[in-house]
Structures are given as C-alpha cells and as structure tokens.
Amino acid sequence: MRHNKHKTSLYVLMAAGMLHPVFFNVSHAAASAEEVQSLGTTLTPLGAIKAGNAAGTIPAWTGSKTQCPANLPAGSLAWEPFADEKPILSITAQNMAEHKDQLSLSVQSLLQSNPDYRVDIYPTHRTAIEPEWVYQYTKTNASRATLTEGGKAVKGAYGGTPFPIPQSGGEAMWNHFLAWKGSAADTVADLFVVDSNGTRSLSARIEASRVYPYYVQDGESKFDGTHWMLSRAQLKAPARRVGEATVGVFPMDYQNQLFGSWQYMPGQRRVRKLPNVQFDTPNFFVSGVANFDEAYGFFGSPEQYDWKLVGRKEMYIPYNTNKMLKAGPDAAIGPHFIKPEFVRWELHRVWQVEGKLKDGVRNSVASRTLYLDEDTWNVVLSDLWDTQNKHWRGGIVYSSISCDLPGVIPLPFQNIDFQQKAFVLGEWSDQYQSREPRPRSYYSPEALVQGAQR
16 A cells, blocks of 8 residues: 655645646555545545635535425436526637637637537536445545556446546546446437538437446445446337347456447347447447547547546536436537537536557547546546547537436537537437346346347
8 A cells, every 4th residue: 555745745735726737647556544534525535626716616515415306207317407597608719718728629629610609607516426335435445446457457446436536547537437327227318410511310219228237335245347337228210220239348357357249130130249349440329420439538448548647627518417408409409519508517627637549559549638527537528639630529528417316427428520520419318217227137148139029
C-alpha cells in the first residue's frame, strides 16, 4: 500500500479547489489510508471535490436526492427538473471565444458551423447520488483495487467506483466503464442517424435487458468477473431488421476472460459470434456512421491507447436533461443538431483524460480527449483526431436523472462526424426500468434463439 506525503498534500489542495489542473502519470497502487479517509469528507464518496468552486457557480455536493414528481411512472425519465429556471447565459458563435476554455472542441465546432446553434447555460445542480452500499464498496475499493495486465484488467474491486482517487488515465477510464447504472434495467431505445442533408432515419429500435453483475448488493461471492452489461437486445425496427437479437459480454479482465457479442439472424435461424464489436469497427446499429468505441463516450477495451490523466477542470456539459426526453425525438432532434431549447447545460467539474494510440496499433482515431463528470465518472464529452491530426469526430452525452435508481444515467449519447456533417443519436429512451437481475443463462447465445422465436 502506498503512502506519499507529497501526493497526500496534492489531494488536500485539490479538494479545496486550490490546485487546477493536476497532472498524474501511471500508477497501479491502491490508495493510502489517509487518502481513503478523505472520501465522504473533503471528497464525495465517489471521489469528487465535495466543496463548490470559489466563484459560487458550482455548488457543494450535498448527497441529497432530487425532488421528483410524486406521480412519475416507475422508470420514467420523461419529466423536467428545475422547470422554473431560465438560462443564465447563452453561448453562440459570436461570444464563444469568451468561454472556449469551458467548451469541448467539438461543441466549439458545432457553434462555428451552425449559426442557429447555441448552448444555454442553467444553474448547476449536482444531482448525482448512489445508494449507501455503493459508497461503502467504493471506500473498500479505494484501498485494494489495482490495474493489471497493462491496464486491461482490474483486480480487487466490486460494487462501487474502483479508483475514487485516481492516479492514472487508465484508472479513470475504468471508473467510466464501472460507473453506477443500477443492478439491472430494461429499456426500449431508439437509435437515429441524421445525414448531411438533415434527413433523420431510425436505424434501430432495440428492446434490451441489461444486467450489471458488478453492482449486485452482497453479490461479491458469486461475481464471475463479467462487469458491465450482459445485454440481450432484440430489434423491433426498422422492418428489415425485426427479429435480430444480440448478447454482449464485457469482463473485468480483457486479457484472460471471455468477452464478445453474439447475434441471432432470423433469416438464417442461427447464432453467430460477431468478430469484433469494439475498437474502430463501424457500428452496424447506426449504419456505420460511428464506430463501436465511440458509443457512451468510449466503449470496449481501453487497450489500444496510452491514457494520460491531465487533471480536473470546469466545463459546460449537458446535465439533468430529462426535458429533452420528455419532448421526444420528433420535437428535439433538428436537421443538424439537437435543438438548443431542449438541452440544459450546466457548469461542472470534469476529469480530462487524453488517449494516444499505441505504437503499432491500428485505429482510425489516433488520439482522443475525453471529459469525465467528476460526480459520476461517466464520459460526457469527447474530441477525436484522425491519423492526420485533424479534428474529425466528437461526442456529447446527455445525462438524465433516474428517480428510481437513484442516479444519473448517461443516455442518450451523440456521435458527430464533422467531415461527413452527419451525426448519430444512440439509445434515446424515456424509460429506464430498474428490475431484479435475471439469471446469467438468460444472456447466453443459446437463449437468443429461444427469445427470438417467442
């Protein structure tokens, strides 16, 4: 177990908002006892700075649950938090330069290329909370979790954020992969593609069942290392794809554990293992307009990149965006961007992580900068560069409050191709129905055939 007075002093300053940004290089050791004690005191239980900022534009985190409508149906995300509030600032191409340090490069590109686009800033509300048992697991993880296999695996973690006091970009990325989304949930989600002409098409409607074995309370003794989601998804639209179904298995150890996806094709009446549903493989759910590793801000194994933890900074990010889901896709999705009047942006602290492609590794994205919400560890913004070092693509995640979990859900997500002038919107759903986890057998390749034939 490490103990370093210099590192501890850095965290004291960081928690007080006096060090900005902080640079850390690779470290794979667990946190010291002194650092662990900062969780729940100067830091939130998941490792965010508990205090507000000096300007008063970011409030302190209190851990209190947001007041949700009394008559809200179970699982519904379709409501408007803080409905009486008005924007305190609108950022356009004309005043963007004054705020560029708080905007991702991709958001700046949207502003520059679309005269009618704007970013409406609202008062900040730190609504991210988790159950108390998640906080307790997180504290335990802080003193025992380690990265192994060159960053491809995590050992000694369960039930909470693995590295609430991260020392490397790799640790921050695993915090993203293992962010709280509940123990299990059912959704019906739409995926859209909007082309350069502004024409929107439904590329997939997916009825999905998700289970997160890593987040089953008191389930550590039965945990088999399949961490994030076993997803059994059936396509309900468009008509040409109805009946297709997939299962995905994503482990804590990409070096030594089974992982991958299987697909049932109704025309062939058989299940096949998909060759590579990660990295820069074009995502067939969105007609190949984005790659699989662009989903959710970043998706799949982190192994292709060297990850650098740059530090914390304050940025404008979509947050508490349930109003957009309440409005529905027909109202909210415009021909070239999500309509500004439906998107709530707030000032939050984020962790900046930079990924550089390793020597000898092939990926169409040579480097990427990701911004992780410090209160949830979800990637919320991304900027991607191609092999010619040109800003090529970007991502925006529209986080919404789930009253049932409780928690903040990082859906839907948007991937933008600035060269094609097209974008996709993934997993648009106004429902996130929490449930008891189904058995593992439900998510097997064999079960795909049974489910598809019902």
